[in-house]
Amino acid sequence: MEFLVNITLKWSENMAPELKERIIVKERAHAAELIKQGHLVRMWRVPARFENWGLWRARDATELHDIISGLPAFPWMVQVNVHPLARHAVDPAPYIAA
Numbered sequence: 001m002e003f004l005v006n007i008t009l010k011w012s013e014n015m016a017p018e019l020k021e022r023i024i025v026k027e028r029a030h031a032a033e034l035i036k037q038g039h040l041v042r043m044w045r046v047p048a049r050f051e052n053w054g055l056w057r058a059r060d061a062t063e064l065h066d067i068i069s070g071l072p073a074f075p076w077m078v079q080v081n082v083h084p085l086a087r088h089a090v091d092p093a094p095y096i097a098a
Contacts, residue, residue: 001057001084002041003064008051008079026072039067 011020034040042055058064061084068080 001060001064003056003058003061004083004085005054005056005064005068006051006079006081006083007054007068007077008049009073009076010050010078011076023072023076030070030072034067 031040031043039057040054041057044053046052056064056067058067061082064082068074068077068082071077
């Protein structure tokens with residue numbers, strides 16, 4: 001199942017720079033593993049905001065919840081919006097692949 005996920009982050013105002021750097025390094029390493037596992041398909045950042053959109057794959061919403069809540073930066077995610085996706089009859093993907 002595919003999900004379009006919008007995540008907004010906000011670091012703590014008094015966060016130590018070393019902690020912030022450790023979380024960023026862990027987040028990128030964890031994302032690389034999720035890519036290998038096929039869960040994280042695409043990721044876009046929103047210019048001028050600390051926000052991203054991602055295309056995620058999971059068996060179901062429960063698995064997606066476990067994946068997102070397991071991210072190292074999860075405690076600083078102030079808003080997470082999940083949109084389950086379904087196939088559309090005029091999806092151009094099958095025609096592009098041919």
